[in-house]
Amino acid sequence: MDAFFASVELLRYPQLKGLPVVIGGGRRRVDEQVLQRYPDVPLSRIPVEAFPLLKDYVGRGVITTATYPARQFGVGSAMGMMKAAKLCPQAIVLPVDFEEVRRFSRTFKGVIRDIAPLVEDRGIDEVYIDFTEVPGGQRDGGRVLARLIQKSIHEATGLTCSIGVAPNKLIAKMASEFNKPNGISIVYPEDVQTRIWPLPVRKINGIGPKSEAKLHRLHLHTIGDIAAQSREWLVDNFGQAYGHWMHDAAWGRDDRPVVTESEPVSMSRETTFDRDLHAVRDRAELGAIFTDLCTRVAEDLRRKGYVGKTIGIKLRYDDFRTATRDHTLDHFTDDPALIRRTAGQCLKRVDLAPRLRLLGVRVGKLARAGEVPQAAPPAAPLQVAEHTPDLFQGG
DNA sequence: TCTGGGGTCCTAGGACCC
Protein backbone atom coordinates (compact mmCIF):
# COMPACT_ATOMS: atom_id res chain seq x y z
CA MET A 1 0.00 0.00 0.00
CA ASP A 2 1.29 3.46 -0.89
CA ALA A 3 2.15 5.61 2.16
CA PHE A 4 -0.47 3.52 3.93
CA PHE A 5 -0.85 5.22 7.31
CA ALA A 6 -0.76 8.68 5.76
CA SER A 7 -3.16 7.76 2.97
CA VAL A 8 -5.68 6.49 5.52
CA GLU A 9 -5.54 9.87 7.30
CA LEU A 10 -5.95 11.74 4.01
CA LEU A 11 -9.25 9.96 3.47
CA ARG A 12 -10.48 11.62 6.67
CA TYR A 13 -8.80 14.95 6.04
CA PRO A 14 -8.82 15.39 2.25
CA GLN A 15 -7.97 19.06 2.75
CA LEU A 16 -4.41 17.92 3.54
CA LYS A 17 -3.91 16.38 0.10
CA GLY A 18 -0.75 17.65 -1.58
CA LEU A 19 0.70 18.92 1.70
CA PRO A 20 3.64 17.48 3.63
CA VAL A 21 2.09 15.29 6.33
CA VAL A 22 3.84 12.89 8.65
CA ILE A 23 2.24 10.18 10.75
CA GLY A 24 3.84 8.99 13.93
CA GLY A 25 5.01 10.07 17.32
CA GLY A 26 4.38 8.82 20.78
CA ARG A 27 1.46 9.22 23.06
CA ARG A 28 1.24 12.97 22.80
CA ARG A 29 -1.90 13.34 20.80
CA VAL A 30 -1.43 17.01 20.03
CA ASP A 31 -3.99 16.75 17.29
CA GLU A 32 -6.84 15.90 19.62
CA GLN A 33 -6.48 19.08 21.61
CA VAL A 34 -6.30 21.13 18.45
CA LEU A 35 -9.11 19.37 16.64
CA GLN A 36 -11.38 19.54 19.66
CA ARG A 37 -11.69 23.24 18.97
CA TYR A 38 -13.99 22.23 16.12
CA PRO A 39 -16.50 19.94 17.79
CA ASP A 40 -19.34 20.49 15.33
CA VAL A 41 -17.34 20.80 12.14
CA PRO A 42 -17.04 17.78 9.85
CA LEU A 43 -13.45 16.49 9.80
CA SER A 44 -13.03 17.38 6.16
CA ARG A 45 -13.95 21.03 6.90
CA ILE A 46 -11.44 21.66 9.65
CA PRO A 47 -9.14 24.38 8.33
CA VAL A 48 -5.63 23.35 7.41
CA GLU A 49 -4.25 26.04 9.76
CA ALA A 50 -5.74 24.20 12.73
CA PHE A 51 -3.55 21.11 12.33
CA PRO A 52 -0.48 20.70 14.52
CA LEU A 53 2.89 21.24 12.91
CA LEU A 54 6.04 19.19 13.18
CA LYS A 55 8.00 22.18 14.52
CA ASP A 56 5.77 22.20 17.62
CA TYR A 57 6.17 18.49 18.27
CA VAL A 58 7.71 17.44 21.57
CA GLY A 59 8.60 13.84 22.30
CA ARG A 60 10.52 10.73 21.39
CA GLY A 61 8.50 9.35 18.54
CA VAL A 62 9.59 8.33 15.08
CA ILE A 63 7.85 8.76 11.76
CA THR A 64 5.75 5.82 10.66
CA THR A 65 4.85 7.22 7.25
CA ALA A 66 5.37 10.46 5.39
CA THR A 67 3.30 11.64 2.44
CA TYR A 68 5.16 12.01 -0.86
CA PRO A 69 5.27 15.83 -0.57
CA ALA A 70 6.91 15.41 2.85
CA ARG A 71 9.42 12.91 1.44
CA GLN A 72 10.70 15.65 -0.88
CA PHE A 73 12.19 17.25 2.21
CA GLY A 74 14.09 14.12 3.07
CA VAL A 75 11.85 12.91 5.86
CA GLY A 76 10.82 9.27 5.87
CA SER A 77 9.89 6.21 7.87
CA ALA A 78 11.80 5.46 11.07
CA MET A 79 13.28 8.96 11.29
CA GLY A 80 13.09 10.61 14.70
CA MET A 81 10.42 13.31 14.87
CA MET A 82 12.84 15.89 16.19
CA LYS A 83 15.21 15.34 13.31
CA ALA A 84 12.35 15.44 10.81
CA ALA A 85 11.17 18.73 12.35
CA LYS A 86 14.45 20.32 11.33
CA LEU A 87 14.09 19.13 7.74
CA CYS A 88 10.43 20.04 7.32
CA PRO A 89 9.10 22.13 10.22
CA GLN A 90 5.94 23.07 8.32
CA ALA A 91 4.79 19.46 7.91
CA ILE A 92 1.52 18.54 9.59
CA VAL A 93 1.78 15.79 12.22
CA LEU A 94 -0.93 13.27 12.94
CA PRO A 95 -0.75 10.34 15.35
CA VAL A 96 -1.14 6.74 14.19
CA ASP A 97 -4.72 5.55 14.43
CA PHE A 98 -4.05 1.82 14.66
CA GLU A 99 -7.68 0.77 14.79
CA GLU A 100 -8.48 2.64 11.63
CA VAL A 101 -5.36 1.40 9.86
CA ARG A 102 -6.08 -2.21 10.86
CA ARG A 103 -9.62 -1.84 9.53
CA PHE A 104 -8.30 -0.75 6.12
CA SER A 105 -5.68 -3.50 6.28
CA ARG A 106 -8.34 -6.18 6.73
CA THR A 107 -10.37 -4.65 3.92
CA PHE A 108 -7.63 -4.55 1.31
CA LYS A 109 -6.41 -8.04 2.17
CA GLY A 110 -9.98 -9.33 1.89
CA VAL A 111 -10.31 -7.76 -1.55
CA ILE A 112 -7.12 -9.49 -2.68
CA ARG A 113 -8.10 -12.90 -1.25
CA ASP A 114 -11.41 -12.71 -3.12
CA ILE A 115 -9.45 -12.40 -6.37
CA ALA A 116 -6.38 -14.52 -5.60
CA PRO A 117 -6.69 -16.80 -2.56
CA LEU A 118 -3.00 -17.60 -2.02
CA VAL A 119 -1.92 -14.60 0.01
CA GLU A 120 0.94 -14.29 2.48
CA ASP A 121 0.69 -11.63 5.14
CA ARG A 122 3.75 -9.41 5.40
CA GLY A 123 2.61 -7.00 8.05
CA ILE A 124 -0.10 -4.41 8.03
CA ASP A 125 0.42 -2.94 4.57
CA GLU A 126 2.07 -5.65 2.45
CA VAL A 127 1.33 -9.09 1.06
CA TYR A 128 2.78 -11.62 -1.33
CA ILE A 129 0.28 -13.08 -3.79
CA ASP A 130 0.72 -16.28 -5.78
CA PHE A 131 -0.62 -15.51 -9.27
CA THR A 132 0.31 -18.92 -10.70
CA GLU A 133 -3.06 -20.64 -10.64
CA VAL A 134 -5.31 -17.59 -10.72
CA PRO A 135 -7.38 -17.40 -13.93
CA GLY A 136 -5.82 -14.69 -16.06
CA GLY A 137 -2.81 -14.56 -13.77
CA GLN A 138 -0.42 -15.10 -16.66
CA ARG A 139 -1.92 -12.60 -19.10
CA ASP A 140 0.51 -9.89 -20.09
CA GLY A 141 3.01 -11.17 -17.56
CA GLY A 142 0.51 -10.68 -14.74
CA ARG A 143 -0.27 -7.07 -15.55
CA VAL A 144 -3.96 -7.72 -16.16
CA LEU A 145 -4.45 -9.31 -12.75
CA ALA A 146 -2.34 -6.66 -11.05
CA ARG A 147 -4.54 -3.95 -12.59
CA LEU A 148 -7.67 -5.74 -11.44
CA ILE A 149 -6.34 -5.91 -7.89
CA GLN A 150 -5.39 -2.23 -7.89
CA LYS A 151 -8.80 -1.23 -9.23
CA SER A 152 -10.69 -3.41 -6.75
CA ILE A 153 -8.70 -2.12 -3.77
CA HIS A 154 -9.24 1.46 -4.87
CA GLU A 155 -12.98 0.93 -5.24
CA ALA A 156 -13.24 -0.66 -1.80
CA THR A 157 -10.98 1.74 0.10
CA GLY A 158 -10.06 4.79 -1.98
CA LEU A 159 -6.41 3.81 -1.51
CA THR A 160 -3.68 3.07 -4.03
CA CYS A 161 -1.04 0.37 -4.01
CA SER A 162 1.98 -0.66 -6.02
CA ILE A 163 2.46 -4.16 -7.35
CA GLY A 164 5.54 -5.98 -8.57
CA VAL A 165 5.11 -9.17 -10.56
CA ALA A 166 8.05 -11.54 -10.83
CA PRO A 167 9.00 -15.23 -10.76
CA ASN A 168 9.65 -15.16 -7.01
CA LYS A 169 9.08 -13.18 -3.83
CA LEU A 170 12.54 -11.65 -3.72
CA ILE A 171 12.26 -10.04 -7.17
CA ALA A 172 8.58 -9.21 -6.78
CA LYS A 173 9.35 -7.20 -3.66
CA MET A 174 12.00 -5.19 -5.47
CA ALA A 175 9.78 -4.78 -8.51
CA SER A 176 6.96 -3.39 -6.36
CA GLU A 177 9.13 -0.37 -5.63
CA PHE A 178 9.97 0.47 -9.24
CA ASN A 179 6.82 2.48 -9.99
CA LYS A 180 5.57 3.88 -6.72
CA PRO A 181 2.97 5.15 -6.09
CA ASN A 182 0.05 3.41 -7.81
CA GLY A 183 2.41 1.52 -10.12
CA ILE A 184 2.81 -1.92 -11.62
CA SER A 185 6.11 -3.40 -12.60
CA ILE A 186 6.74 -6.72 -14.30
CA VAL A 187 10.20 -8.27 -14.02
CA TYR A 188 11.03 -11.39 -16.04
CA PRO A 189 13.83 -13.80 -15.15
CA GLU A 190 15.96 -12.50 -18.03
CA ASP A 191 15.64 -8.93 -16.68
CA VAL A 192 17.74 -9.57 -13.59
CA GLN A 193 21.00 -8.32 -15.12
CA THR A 194 19.54 -5.12 -16.57
CA ARG A 195 17.02 -4.17 -13.87
CA ILE A 196 18.27 -5.73 -10.62
CA TRP A 197 22.05 -5.68 -10.83
CA PRO A 198 22.34 -1.86 -11.07
CA LEU A 199 20.42 -1.42 -7.78
CA PRO A 200 22.18 -0.65 -4.48
CA VAL A 201 22.72 -3.72 -2.26
CA ARG A 202 20.33 -2.31 0.33
CA LYS A 203 17.40 -2.93 -2.04
CA ILE A 204 17.60 -6.65 -1.34
CA ASN A 205 15.02 -7.55 1.29
CA GLY A 206 17.29 -9.03 3.94
CA ILE A 207 20.27 -6.71 3.55
CA GLY A 208 19.97 -4.05 6.23
CA PRO A 209 22.21 -1.24 7.46
CA LYS A 210 24.84 -3.53 9.03
CA SER A 211 25.33 -5.75 6.01
CA GLU A 212 25.25 -2.75 3.71
CA ALA A 213 28.08 -1.13 5.68
CA LYS A 214 30.13 -4.32 5.55
CA LEU A 215 29.55 -4.73 1.82
CA HIS A 216 30.65 -1.13 1.30
CA ARG A 217 33.82 -1.79 3.27
CA LEU A 218 34.47 -4.63 0.83
CA HIS A 219 33.85 -2.20 -2.06
CA LEU A 220 30.59 -3.83 -3.08
CA HIS A 221 27.86 -1.29 -3.79
CA THR A 222 25.42 -2.74 -6.30
CA ILE A 223 23.65 -6.06 -6.42
CA GLY A 224 25.68 -6.75 -9.55
CA ASP A 225 28.84 -6.28 -7.47
CA ILE A 226 27.65 -9.10 -5.20
CA ALA A 227 26.70 -11.29 -8.17
CA ALA A 228 30.24 -10.86 -9.51
CA GLN A 229 31.73 -12.49 -6.40
CA SER A 230 32.15 -16.22 -6.10
CA ARG A 231 29.91 -18.12 -3.74
CA GLU A 232 33.02 -19.20 -1.80
CA TRP A 233 34.19 -15.63 -1.33
CA LEU A 234 30.79 -14.59 -0.01
CA VAL A 235 30.70 -17.58 2.36
CA ASP A 236 34.20 -16.72 3.59
CA ASN A 237 33.17 -13.15 4.34
CA PHE A 238 29.60 -13.58 5.52
CA GLY A 239 29.33 -17.11 6.86
CA GLN A 240 27.70 -20.25 5.50
CA ALA A 241 24.04 -19.38 5.65
CA TYR A 242 24.22 -15.67 4.84
CA GLY A 243 26.90 -16.08 2.16
CA HIS A 244 24.96 -18.68 0.19
CA TRP A 245 21.75 -16.72 0.58
CA MET A 246 23.42 -13.52 -0.60
CA HIS A 247 24.83 -15.21 -3.69
CA ASP A 248 21.44 -16.64 -4.61
CA ALA A 249 19.70 -13.32 -3.92
CA ALA A 250 22.10 -11.38 -6.13
CA TRP A 251 21.35 -13.81 -8.97
CA GLY A 252 17.61 -13.42 -8.40
CA ARG A 253 17.20 -16.96 -7.08
CA ASP A 254 14.56 -17.54 -4.45
CA ASP A 255 12.41 -20.64 -4.03
CA ARG A 256 10.49 -19.68 -0.90
CA PRO A 257 6.82 -20.52 -1.25
CA VAL A 258 3.98 -18.11 -0.56
CA VAL A 259 2.96 -19.10 2.96
CA THR A 260 -0.72 -18.53 3.55
CA GLU A 261 -0.95 -19.59 7.17
CA SER A 262 1.36 -19.27 10.14
CA GLU A 263 1.22 -19.45 13.91
CA PRO A 264 2.55 -16.67 16.12
CA VAL A 265 5.86 -17.35 17.88
CA SER A 266 5.69 -14.67 20.54
CA MET A 267 3.64 -11.74 21.77
CA SER A 268 5.05 -8.70 23.48
CA ARG A 269 4.34 -5.22 24.76
CA GLU A 270 6.92 -2.54 25.24
CA THR A 271 6.99 1.17 25.91
CA THR A 272 9.49 4.00 25.68
CA PHE A 273 9.10 6.50 28.50
CA ASP A 274 8.68 10.24 28.01
CA ARG A 275 11.84 10.67 30.07
CA ASP A 276 14.48 8.20 31.21
CA LEU A 277 13.56 6.51 34.49
CA HIS A 278 15.66 5.13 37.28
CA ALA A 279 14.89 1.77 38.88
CA VAL A 280 15.19 3.12 42.40
CA ARG A 281 14.23 6.76 42.14
CA ASP A 282 11.25 6.09 39.86
CA ARG A 283 10.32 2.73 41.30
CA ALA A 284 6.63 3.43 41.76
CA GLU A 285 6.20 4.68 38.21
CA LEU A 286 8.20 1.80 36.73
CA GLY A 287 6.29 -0.71 38.82
CA ALA A 288 2.97 0.54 37.52
CA ILE A 289 4.20 0.49 33.91
CA PHE A 290 5.66 -3.02 34.35
CA THR A 291 2.44 -4.42 35.75
CA ASP A 292 0.48 -2.74 32.98
CA LEU A 293 2.69 -4.29 30.29
CA CYS A 294 2.20 -7.75 31.84
CA THR A 295 -1.54 -7.23 31.98
CA ARG A 296 -1.65 -6.18 28.36
CA VAL A 297 0.36 -9.15 27.03
CA ALA A 298 -1.90 -11.43 29.08
CA GLU A 299 -4.95 -9.75 27.53
CA ASP A 300 -3.44 -10.15 24.06
CA LEU A 301 -2.83 -13.85 24.71
CA ARG A 302 -6.39 -14.43 25.95
CA ARG A 303 -8.03 -12.39 23.22
CA LYS A 304 -6.18 -14.37 20.56
CA GLY A 305 -6.46 -17.71 22.38
CA TYR A 306 -2.81 -18.46 23.11
CA VAL A 307 -0.76 -19.48 26.11
CA GLY A 308 3.01 -19.25 26.43
CA LYS A 309 5.85 -20.89 28.31
CA THR A 310 8.74 -18.46 28.11
CA ILE A 311 8.41 -15.13 29.89
CA GLY A 312 10.93 -12.43 29.08
CA ILE A 313 11.77 -8.82 29.71
CA LYS A 314 13.54 -6.23 27.63
CA LEU A 315 15.27 -3.11 28.84
CA ARG A 316 16.77 -0.26 26.90
CA TYR A 317 19.24 1.92 28.76
CA ASP A 318 19.71 5.63 28.32
CA ASP A 319 22.72 4.89 26.08
CA PHE A 320 20.45 2.73 23.89
CA ARG A 321 22.04 -0.57 24.84
CA THR A 322 19.47 -3.36 25.06
CA ALA A 323 19.30 -6.18 27.57
CA THR A 324 16.93 -9.15 27.56
CA ARG A 325 16.34 -11.89 30.09
CA ASP A 326 13.89 -14.74 29.91
CA HIS A 327 12.75 -17.72 31.87
CA THR A 328 10.94 -20.81 30.67
CA LEU A 329 8.22 -22.16 32.92
CA ASP A 330 7.37 -25.83 33.11
CA HIS A 331 3.84 -25.21 31.90
CA PHE A 332 1.94 -22.82 29.64
CA THR A 333 0.21 -19.75 30.99
CA ASP A 334 -1.74 -16.63 30.14
CA ASP A 335 -2.08 -15.53 33.75
CA PRO A 336 -1.10 -11.89 34.24
CA ALA A 337 -0.04 -12.45 37.85
CA LEU A 338 2.27 -15.34 36.95
CA ILE A 339 3.66 -13.39 34.00
CA ARG A 340 4.26 -10.45 36.32
CA ARG A 341 5.98 -12.59 38.94
CA THR A 342 8.18 -14.42 36.42
CA ALA A 343 9.10 -11.21 34.62
CA GLY A 344 9.91 -9.73 38.02
CA GLN A 345 12.39 -12.53 38.66
CA CYS A 346 14.01 -11.85 35.27
CA LEU A 347 14.39 -8.23 36.32
CA LYS A 348 16.67 -9.29 39.17
CA ARG A 349 19.20 -10.61 36.67
CA VAL A 350 19.86 -7.34 34.83
CA ASP A 351 21.85 -4.25 35.65
CA LEU A 352 19.39 -1.67 36.95
CA ALA A 353 21.95 1.01 37.75
CA PRO A 354 21.77 3.03 34.52
CA ARG A 355 18.65 4.93 33.64
CA LEU A 356 16.09 3.22 31.45
CA ARG A 357 14.30 4.52 28.41
CA LEU A 358 12.29 1.42 27.52
CA LEU A 359 10.72 -1.52 29.25
CA GLY A 360 9.11 -4.52 27.56
CA VAL A 361 7.52 -7.84 28.42
CA ARG A 362 7.40 -10.81 26.09
CA VAL A 363 5.74 -14.22 26.12
CA GLY A 364 7.20 -16.83 23.80
CA LYS A 365 6.92 -20.59 23.11
CA LEU A 366 3.28 -20.12 22.30
CA ALA A 367 0.64 -22.78 21.89
CA ARG A 368 -3.06 -22.56 21.15
CA ALA A 369 -4.89 -22.35 24.50
CA GLY A 370 -7.05 -25.37 23.66
CA GLU A 371 -4.18 -27.55 22.47
CA VAL A 372 -1.80 -27.66 25.41
CA PRO A 373 -1.38 -31.10 27.03
CA GLN A 374 -2.88 -30.06 30.34
CA ALA A 375 -4.51 -26.89 31.52
CA ALA A 376 -2.18 -24.58 33.36
CA PRO A 377 -2.49 -25.01 37.10
CA PRO A 378 -3.98 -21.73 38.31
CA ALA A 379 -1.86 -21.16 41.40
CA ALA A 380 1.33 -22.51 39.88
CA PRO A 381 3.85 -23.10 42.63
CA LEU A 382 6.62 -20.76 41.70
CA GLN A 383 9.01 -21.51 44.52
CA VAL A 384 8.37 -19.54 47.66
CA ALA A 385 12.00 -18.56 47.82
CA GLU A 386 11.73 -17.05 44.36
CA HIS A 387 8.59 -15.25 45.22
CA THR A 388 10.25 -12.31 46.84
CA PRO A 389 9.38 -8.81 45.73
CA ASP A 390 11.37 -7.58 42.75
CA LEU A 391 12.82 -4.12 42.52
CA PHE A 392 9.69 -2.59 41.08
CA GLN A 393 7.44 -4.01 43.80
CA GLY A 394 6.48 -3.26 47.32
CA GLY A 395 7.62 -0.71 49.83
C1' DT B 1 16.88 16.87 19.88
C1' DC B 2 18.85 11.39 18.59
C1' DT B 3 16.73 6.83 17.56
C1' DG B 4 8.58 3.45 18.22
C1' DG B 5 6.42 -0.94 18.66
C1' DG B 6 5.49 -5.47 17.19
C1' DG B 7 7.40 -9.16 15.20
C1' DT B 8 10.73 -13.28 12.92
C1' DC B 9 14.87 -15.70 12.37
C1' DC B 10 19.75 -16.79 13.26
C1' DT B 11 23.91 -17.69 16.04
C1' DA B 12 26.51 -19.42 19.71
C1' DG B 13 27.59 -21.44 24.11
C1' DG B 14 26.26 -24.42 27.75
C1' DA B 15 23.37 -27.99 29.93
C1' DC B 16 21.80 -32.35 29.49
C1' DC B 17 20.77 -36.79 27.44
C1' DC B 18 21.72 -41.11 24.94
Next chain:
DNA sequence: TCTGGGGTCCTAGGACCC
Protein backbone atom coordinates in the same frame (compact mmCIF):
# COMPACT_ATOMS: atom_id res chain seq x y z
C1' DT C 1 44.51 -41.04 32.32
C1' DC C 2 43.23 -37.00 28.59
C1' DT C 3 38.44 -36.09 27.17
C1' DG C 4 33.34 -39.14 21.06
C1' DG C 5 29.53 -37.45 18.83
C1' DG C 6 24.94 -36.41 18.00
C1' DG C 7 20.66 -34.32 19.38
C1' DT C 8 17.58 -30.96 21.85
C1' DC C 9 16.52 -27.22 24.82
C1' DC C 10 17.54 -22.89 27.04
C1' DT C 11 19.33 -18.25 27.10
C1' DA C 12 21.22 -13.68 25.29
C1' DG C 13 22.10 -10.89 21.72
C1' DG C 14 21.61 -9.10 17.23
C1' DA C 15 20.07 -8.32 12.30
C1' DC C 16 16.27 -7.36 9.87
C1' DC C 17 11.40 -6.31 8.46
C1' DC C 18 6.83 -3.62 8.37
